[in-house]
Amino acid sequence: MKNDIVHLDVQDISLSFGGTQALLNVGLDVYQGEILAIIGPNGAGKTSTLNCISGFYRADRGDIFFEGQDITRTPTHKIAEFGIARTFQNIALYTGLSTLDNLMAARHVHMKSGMLGCMLYWGFAHRENIEHRHVVEEIIDFLEIEHIRKAVVGALPHGLRKRVELGRALALEPKLLLLDEPMTGMNLEEKEDMARFILDIHELQNTTIVLIEHDMGLVMDIADRISVLDFGRKIAEGTPEEIRDNPAVIQAYLGQEY
Amino acid sequence: MAIQRPAGEFDFSYAYDMATIRRRWQWVMLLLFLAGLYTLPLYASRSVVSLVNRIGISIIAVQGLNLLTGYTGQISIGQAAFMTAGGYISALLVNNLGWPFPAALPVAALGAGLVGLIFGLPSLRVKGFYLTMATLAAQFIIPWFTRQAFPEVLNGAQGLNVNVPVIFGIEFNEPGKYIYLTLTTLIITTVIAHNISRSRLGRAFVAIRDNDLAAELLGVNLFKYKLQAFFLAAVYAGVAGSLMAHHLRHINSETFNLVDSVLLLGMLVVGGLGTNLGAIVGAIVVEFIIEGATLSAPFFVELFPATAAGMIQALRPLFFGVTLMLFLIFEPRGLAHRWQLFKAAWRLRPFSH
Ligand SMILES: Nc1ncnc2c1ncn2[C@@H]1O[C@H](COP(=O)(O)OP(=O)(O)OP(=O)(O)O)[C@@H](O)[C@H]1O
Ligand SMILES: [Mg+2]
Numbered sequence: 001m002k003n004d005i006v007h008l009d010v011q012d013i014s015l016s017f018g019g020t021q022a023l024l025n026v027g028l029d030v031y032q033g034e035i036l037a038i039i040g041p042n043g044a045g046k047t048s049t050l051n052c053i054s055g056f057y058r059a060d061r062g063d064i065f066f067e068g069q070d071i072t073r074t075p076t077h078k079i080a081e082f083g084i085a086r087t088f089q090n091i092a093l094y095t096g097l098s099t100l101d102n103l104m105a106a107r108h109v110h111m112k113s114g115m116l117g118c119m120l121y122w123g124f125a126h127r128e129n130i131e132h133r134h135v136v137e138e139i140i141d142f143l144e145i146e147h148i149r150k151a152v153v154g155a156l157p158h159g160l161r162k163r164v165e166l167g168r169a170l171a172l173e174p175k176l177l178l179l180d181e182p183m184t185g186m187n188l189e190e191k192e193d194m195a196r197f198i199l200d201i202h203e204l205q206n207t208t209i210v211l212i213e214h215d216m217g218l219v220m221d222i223a224d225r226i227s228v229l230d231f232g233r234k235i236a237e238g239t240p241e242e243i244r245d246n247p248a249v250i251q252a253y254l255g256q257e258y
Numbered sequence: 259m260a261i262q263r264p265a266g267e268f269d270f271s272y273a274y275d276m277a278t279i280r281r282r283w284q285w286v287m288l289l290l291f292l293a294g295l296y297t298l299p300l301y302a303s304r305s306v307v308s309l310v311n312r313i314g315i316s317i318i319a320v321q322g323l324n325l326l327t328g329y330t331g332q333i334s335i336g337q338a339a340f341m342t343a344g345g346y347i348s349a350l351l352v353n354n355l356g357w358p359f360p361a362a363l364p365v366a367a368l369g370a371g372l373v374g375l376i377f378g379l380p381s382l383r384v385k386g387f388y389l390t391m392a393t394l395a396a397q398f399i400i401p402w403f404t405r406q407a408f409p410e411v412l413n414g415a416q417g418l419n420v421n422v423p424v425i426f427g428i429e430f431n432e433p434g435k436y437i438y439l440t441l442t443t444l445i446i447t448t449v450i451a452h453n454i455s456r457s458r459l460g461r462a463f464v465a466i467r468d469n470d471l472a473a474e475l476l477g478v479n480l481f482k483y484k485l486q487a488f489f490l491a492a493v494y495a496g497v498a499g500s501l502m503a504h505h506l507r508h509i510n511s512e513t514f515n516l517v518d519s520v521l522l523l524g525m526l527v528v529g530g531l532g533t534n535l536g537a538i539v540g541a542i543v544v545e546f547i548i549e550g551a552t553l554s555a556p557f558f559v560e561l562f563p564a565t566a567a568g569m570i571q572a573l574r575p576l577f578f579g580v581t582l583m584l585f586l587i588f589e590p591r592g593l594a595h596r597w598q599l600f601k602a603a604w605r606l607r608p609f610s611h
Contacts, residue, residue, distance in 0.1 A: 054475050055475070056471065056474075056475060075479075076474045076475060077474045077475075077477055077478060077479045077480065078477075079475065079477075080475065080476050080477030081477060085476070086475060088472065092469045092471060092472040093468075093469065093472070094464060094465050094468035094469055094472070094473075095468050095469070096464060096467070096468050096532065097461070097464055097465075097468065101461060101464075104461055105461040105462070105464070105465045105473075105476070106476050107458075108458060108461070108462055108465075108476060108477045108478055109476075109477035111458045113457055113458045113459070114459075115459055115486055115490075117457075118453060118454050118457035118458055118459035118460070119450045119453055119454055119459075120450075120453065121453035121456070121457055125453070125457045125458065126273075126276075128457075128458070129276060129456070129457060130272045130273055130276070133272045133276070134272070137272075168476070172476060172477070
């Protein structure tokens with residue numbers, strides 16, 4: 001599983017918005033096949049970190065390497081081609097599409113039909129649709145969302161939408177999966193399901209996972225390592241046991257009344 | 259995690275699941291309907307045939323707008339400008355260069371598409387309201403161009419008389435004949451629009467509409483696909499413009515104007531944005547309502563003093579405006595959505611909900 005190859009290397013990135021310093025010299029080494037959790041109080045810069053990695057924000061300073069390649073200035077739409085997929089803190093599904101089409105839409109980088117091919121459809125585009133439908137159906141089975149396959153996602157309850165969003169990220173067949181609070185707003189049962197899915201993805205595909213989560217119990221259970229951010233700085237990093245007893249972490253969280 | 263199934267079985271079932279028409283009776287219905295349309299000149303009056311012909315052309319323009327506005331979410335009030343481009347190009351090819359109409363139509367469509375591309379360029383930098391303004395610019399610049407540029411070719415504000423299409427010696431010089439050109443083209447444009455919506459391109463369009471940030475992070479090149487949407491919308495407009503110009507046998511800078519652009523957008527709203535059915539139904543309903551304004555003019559002239567022509571001029575926008583208002587209040591998602599609900603309820607009969 002986890003080994004010593006650095007899969008994602010975030011080197012001292014800084015990011016500010018006007019007066020707010022969202023990130024200051026944040027560095028992360030994410031090893032191939034590990035689950036790294038990023039925790040920290042509200043506004044600590046967790047989402048900003050993911051946004052920089054996925055190319056949605058551009059770090060003011062610092063570099064980001066994925067599999068040894070510099071992706072700091074890669075155009076946003078090219079990040080997916082590297083095999084980096086993510087979910088969003090505030091679900092960002094294609095609300096007007098069905099579960100199935102949300103996942104099919106995420107096959108974009110793996111499909112090849114061009115404009116003319118799609119207009120003519122019969123032949124290649126049709127075969128391609130069927131081919132990729134297989135992949136998508138496997139994911140649907142895996143996430144146990146067969147019953148909402150054809151449902152328009154905008155109308156689904158929160159917990160299911162979170163699950164569909166995970167499915168959409170999986171449809172990219174990512175090597176690195178970035179999950180921004182995949183369990184917020186869920187009840188206990190839904191959280192346990194989600195935790196099980198994350199562990200299964202990790203186990204079956206050996207996907208490297210970076211996970212932001214507020215639920216400490218869950219984080220301690222599923223993460224290999226934890227990085228702690230506070231006010232845009234990394235204040236601690238280590239195994240769950242090390243983090244549990246780290247005075248700086250306790251301080252940061254007590255300050256926020258956790 | 260390969261699926262261990264007999265070869266072919268899954269292929270069959272997914273292909274079946276994705277098929278548009280699954281039952282034989284649906285094919286029969288469709289063919290009967292098309293046969294009814296194609297034989298229309300045999301049993302319907304000239305004015306009905308003429309109306310159907312006009313509706314067919316409007317549908318094509320709305321289908322294009324639907325790709326851009328309905329699927330990709332880029333609101334355009336410049337569709338009529340691209341019809342102007344298509345109409346002029348087609349007229350010049352047929353009149354001046356002696357091209358046969360079946361060759362001029364697709365080239366005019368491509369030409370309009372390229373013009374559409376140019377006006378789609380601002381989508382690199384701006385979106386939403388500002389992009390809509392860029393499409394409005396097309397609505398001013400293109401007609402201005404036809405009035406001012408190359409007067410010896412484009413003939414200024416007077417515009418051009420456009421030749422009647424001649425194919426294999428047949429002159430398509432009256433609605434009863436022209437309708438065959440319109441219907442045949444319409445079938446092709448409908449099939450293509452449907453194909454786009456069910457393949458990679460259509461899903462990329464909708465992804466941009468529903469969540470452009472997520473779409474980009476999932477690998478959709480926003481600029482590229484927005485440009486493709488602008489291109490395709492203008493290609494459809496070019497087809498419609500060419501058909502209309504050769505039908506009217508005349509084109510000038512005002513033949514397709516801002517009001518038409520707004521009408522086309524209204525048709526899409528009435529039918530339902532982002533559905534292939536909506537583009538068709540919306541154009542039909544709005545054209546009928548406008549026709550209703552014409553037909554009811556004599557009745558209103560009895561009530562209010564006015565000339566019949568003046569009354570028609572007054573009633574058309576009024577009828578259209580009221581229809582649009584009513585739809586926005588009572589059926590904002592359009593008729594196609596209502597049809598979906600009805601179908602869903604029908605499948606569950608006799609147990610509703
Ligand atoms: N687009 C933006 N514009 C302005 N400020 C921003 C933007 N994005 C983030 N920030 C600021 O950067 C800081 C870090 O925000 P970020 O969303 O990364 O926090 P977070 O750790 O994800 O918090 P939470 O747990 O609430 O999700 C905050 O002060 C936030 O207000
Ligand atoms: Mg956050």
